[in-house]
Amino acid sequence: ALAAGSSESRLAFDMVKANSLDTITVPTGYKWDLVASWGDPLFSNAPAFNGMTGGSGASQELAFGDHNDGMAFFAKNGKQVLAVNNEYTNEFTLHPNRDGGMPTTADDVRKNKAAHGVSIVEIDQRGGKWGIVQDSPYNRRITADTEMDITGPARGHKWMQTSEDPKGLVAKGTWNNCGNGQTPWGTYLTCEENFNGYFTANDKNYVMPDAFKRYGISTEGRYNWAMADSRFDLVKEPNEPNRFGYVVEIDPMDPTSRPKKRTALGRFKHENAEVTIASNGHVVVYLGDDERGEFLYRFVSKHKYLAGGNNLDLLEEGTLYVAKFHDNNRGEWLPLTPKTTGMTDAEIAIHTRMAASKVGATTMDRPEWVAAHPHKAEVYCSLTNNKNRGVKPNAGGDATPASGVNPRVKNNFGQIVRWMPMSGDHTHTEFKWDLFVLAGNPAVYDDAYAGSSNLNQDNMFNSPDGLKFDSKGLLWIQTDGNYSNEKEFKGQGNNQMLVGDPETGEIRRFLVGPKECEITGAAWNASRTTMFISVQHPGEKGNSHWPNGGMTVPRSSVIAISREDGAVIG
Ligand code: FEO
Ligand code: CA
Numbered sequence: 001a002l003a004a005g006s007s008e009s010r011l012a013f014d015m016v017k018a019n020s021l022d023t024i025t026v027p028t029g030y031k032w033d034l035v036a037s038w039g040d041p042l043f044s045n046a047p048a049f050n051g052m053t054g055g056s057g058a059s060q061e062l063a064f065g066d067h068n069d070g071m072a073f074f075a076k077n078g079k080q081v082l083a084v085n086n087e088y089t090n091e092f093t094l095h096p097n098r099d100g101g102m103p104t105t106a107d108d109v110r111k112n113k114a115a116h117g118v119s120i121v122e123i124d125q126r127g128g129k130w131g132i133v134q135d136s137p138y139n140r141r142i143t144a145d146t147e148m149d150i151t152g153p154a155r156g157h158k159w160m161q162t163s164e165d166p167k168g169l170v171a172k173g174t175w176n177n178c179g180n181g182q183t184p185w186g187t188y189l190t191c192e193e194n195f196n197g198y199f200t201a202n203d204k205n206y207v208m209p210d211a212f213k214r215y216g217i218s219t220e221g222r223y224n225w226a227m228a229d230s231r232f233d234l235v236k237e238p239n240e241p242n243r244f245g246y247v248v249e250i251d252p253m254d255p256t257s258r259p260k261k262r263t264a265l266g267r268f269k270h271e272n273a274e275v276t277i278a279s280n281g282h283v284v285v286y287l288g289d290d291e292r293g294e295f296l297y298r299f300v301s302k303h304k305y306l307a308g309g310n311n312l313d314l315l316e317e318g319t320l321y322v323a324k325f326h327d328n329n330r331g332e333w334l335p336l337t338p339k340t341t342g343m344t345d346a347e348i349a350i351h352t353r354m355a356a357s358k359v360g361a362t363t364m365d366r367p368e369w370v371a372a373h374p375h376k377a378e379v380y381c382s383l384t385n386n387k388n389r390g391v392k393p394n395a396g397g398d399a400t401p402a403s404g405v406n407p408r409v410k411n412n413f414g415q416i417v418r419w420m421p422m423s424g425d426h427t428h429t430e431f432k433w434d435l436f437v438l439a440g441n442p443a444v445y446d447d448a449y450a451g452s453s454n455l456n457q458d459n460m461f462n463s464p465d466g467l468k469f470d471s472k473g474l475l476w477i478q479t480d481g482n483y484s485n486e487k488e489f490k491g492q493g494n495n496q497m498l499v500g501d502p503e504t505g506e507i508r509r510f511l512v513g514p515k516e517c518e519i520t521g522a523a524w525n526a527s528r529t530t531m532f533i534s535v536q537h538p539g540e541k542g543n544s545h546w547p548n549g550g551m552t553v554p555r556s557s558v559i560a561i562s563r564e565d566g567a568v569i570g
């Protein structure tokens, strides 16, 4: 192993040991602080956070949302803005007065919907500490009720038409916003992941369409929104679910702008949207569908990116491809077109999973975040875990045999795959691939479940999820896995963040999160002296008081990490 800080290693920090503490642990010489927590008011006329009640619908609409996830940093005209996803909610802290935590009144539903979506906040540093600039004109909440334009092939299609929107042009809201993307033209991409879990049907005669089954829609969504909004009742509004599961583009520096649903990027359980400009100028967006046995996708824009030109609608038109990984470390991108699928462009955009099944794509171990190397054509994707591989396909899905890129049948640990497009061209249809790391536990196993050779008892982890490259080409790896610290996970502690060197394969643990959280999302300020990350769902099973301590309720939060000497950290 390489010594910490030695000239041989680019990972110049002492590795943090795994632990199960209810706090954040960072390496010696680094510090962290809170930037924003669930319920922090964005405006001075909003009430202060109230942990006893979880606030009201009205207070939540003016406050930072819950369960923050992916994020991006924007700077313009001397202003610094963070756009942050609020993926879902901790019902037990949001509705602490409700048995079981479910919304039971119309105001509960209003509060729950407002805790979802995106929080856009101006931030600045005062006395060395980052925080929200209250009343900034950039502060904005985008929730499950914010109007947004449906763009691309699905716009106006009959499957998109509802009683509130008979032309199928304007959707209300976005939710379960998981990972994100950021475009070179200054917009934020927020990705709708488990959009299915919000719909219900209280009618024994309701027959679930096959197309809904493939997306995991059930008659028993967990949020009870239908009690106050008939859009979420499958019987009353049978097309509403077709309007979710997309990537939404937002201009965070124009608070009056309308978000745009980019249906050309397909409908599935979107993790993130990694944007890169190919050598020939086309925009390529890599997209994971986070479900056992689903697929990895690529969007290639029809038009080219022009620096200084008008690029605002490049994501409106293009071609979706789905990945096929061969066992010989080669792979190809299969286009989803009317010719290859027998479906129209609108049908491909709305029923993307079914289109991908028609061309014979490779079923994957839950594709989570994708990250593209900043200095060469090389792309990484977390395949977080899949305990069902080879057992049975998801409803209407394809068979899931173990294969080269998803090599283990009972995969509780996950792996990170990387691919290199031929000719260094992200629009090329062929690529080479290998596994950057196979996670595992070498203290418990001595077979494939011990993991790859760059994993050992000191740096082991399970369930890689968030991935982000820094400006130096180091890969930051965040986990969302089993934190029991028992049996096959013994010695792995809480969820964490590690850094990997793509050149050497070396991986070091940089941070350990508090109890029952996941670590996700990453962004840097312009000088790269601060790294922002999300600590999501601390205490999701009721066993954390992070970050406020004592007997307080746990709160998902964005934290800022910096070096004590103020030097660049990424
Ligand atoms: Fe929201 Fe796939 O993580
Ligand atoms: Ca994730």
Ligand code: CA
Binding pocket: 480, 518
């Ligand atoms: Ca998660």
Ligand code: CA
Binding pocket: 368, 384, 465, 480
């Ligand atoms: Ca995950």
